[in-house]
Amino acid sequence: MAAAASEPAIIAFSVKYSGKEIQINSLSSDSSLAQLQSLLYEATRVAPDNMKLLGLKGKNLSDSLAKLSELGVKSGSKLMLIGTPDAEIKQVTEEKHESVEFLEDNEAYCDGEVKLEHRPEYLDKIERRIREYKITELQAPRAGKKLLVLDIDYTFFDHKSVGSHIDELTRPYIHHLLTVAYPHYDIAIWSATSMKWIYSKLGEMRLFASEMFKISLLVDSLACISVYCEEDEANVNVKPLAVIWGQYPQYSASNTIMIDDIRRNFAMNPQSGLRIRPFRQAHQHRQHDRELIRIAEYLEAIADVEDFRELDHRRWEKYAAKRAKKRAKLEQKQGDSANPDSAGPA
Structure with missing residues (x-):
């Protein structure tokens, strides 16, 4: 009488996700990738379709029915999971929808019967910041x-x-953006955090060490002011550009553009603000993020505009796309001129 086939042995391995080790000790070498994905979904709420498992081997990496043994998984294996939980995907979708609404919305943010930038109590706060707050100057403004x-x-x-390194969390092309902008713009960094944090992060990102651009001014949370926002029914901190303009009169609404991911930061200067799509879930989006390339194109395109108050920064993407198309045609034309034979025989 033939002996019954023995059950495949349980294998014990780990999957790293968001800095934590998930121990897997209930599967065998004959278990399928789908079974592993099911366990990981219970632990992380990352849907199988959004999972990327690093450390698998073989030709069937996308086959959910493939056995773990076929994918090189054995006891002691260490895998890494990359993916975004369902709840965070929903949040990003809602934020993207809200961003689209902002681009289509012609109403100023937080305004009541009197526009915020004209309210005397807020103008008094700005005057106080101009007198008492000292902007950190790293390089003198250029004429x-x-x-x-x-x-x-x-x-x-x-x-x-x-992330294991700051580059993993830095938005792609920030050095490109600053390099393109620098011939036309002095660069100021304004973060609603501490000056210590600003120095730390910019230093880690090597933004102080470039030979292609220099940062002129640093502004921290102490320069922000609090205003009452009827839309939120709460006090919110905003970044009034007049604090900079009051200390550096060569700058004004006619030649300043402010880029931020938070809409309310423009409440005192709605005409000067360009809202950028927020850079979140860096591991998921970094590879495909080209936002700063398009922003650089826009900044270069408007550099010769005499008065920025004539612009509507909410339409920046259309402006940048048109500029990029013109540049591509020009480069193609120049290429054809440099290679006359490419036009074919006469």
Whole structure:
């Protein structure tokens, strides 16, 4: 009488996700990838379709019926899971929808019967900041340059995600953006955090060490003011550009653009603000994020505009796309001129 086939042995291995080790000790080498994905979903709420498992081997990496033994998984294996939980995907979708609404909305944010920038109690706060707050100057303003004011968190740095190196959390092309902008703009960094944090993060990102651009001004949370927002029914902190303009009169609404991911930061200067899509879940989005390339195209395109108050920064993407198309045609034309034989025989 033939002996019954023995059950495949249980294998014990781990999957790392968001800095934590998930121990798997209830599967065998004959278990399928789908079974592993089911366990990981219970532990992380990352849907199987959104999972990317690093450390698997073989040709059937996308086959949910493939056995773990076929994928090189055995006792002691260490895998890594990359993916976004369902709840966070929903949040990002809602934020993206809200961003689209903002681009289509012609109403100023937080305004009641009197526009915030004209309210005397807030103008008094700004005057006090101009008198008492000292902007950190790293490089003196250059004659004839416009001013680019950049936020940090979620504008070009994902400060909530976990990474083994700062480059993993830095938005792609920030060095490109600053290099393109620098010939036309003095660069200011304004973060609603501490100056110590600003120095730390910019230093780690090597933004002080470039030979292609220099940062002129640093502004921290102490320069912000609190205003009452009827839309939120709460007091919110905002970034009034007049604090900079009051200390550096060569800058004004006519030559300043402020880029931030938070709409309310423009409440005192709605005409000067360009809202950027927030850079979150860096591990998921970093590979495909091209936002700063398009922003750089826009900044270069408007650099010769005499008065920025004539612009509607909510339409920046259309403006940048048109500029990019013109540049591509020009480069193609120049290429054809440099290679006359490419036009074919006469």
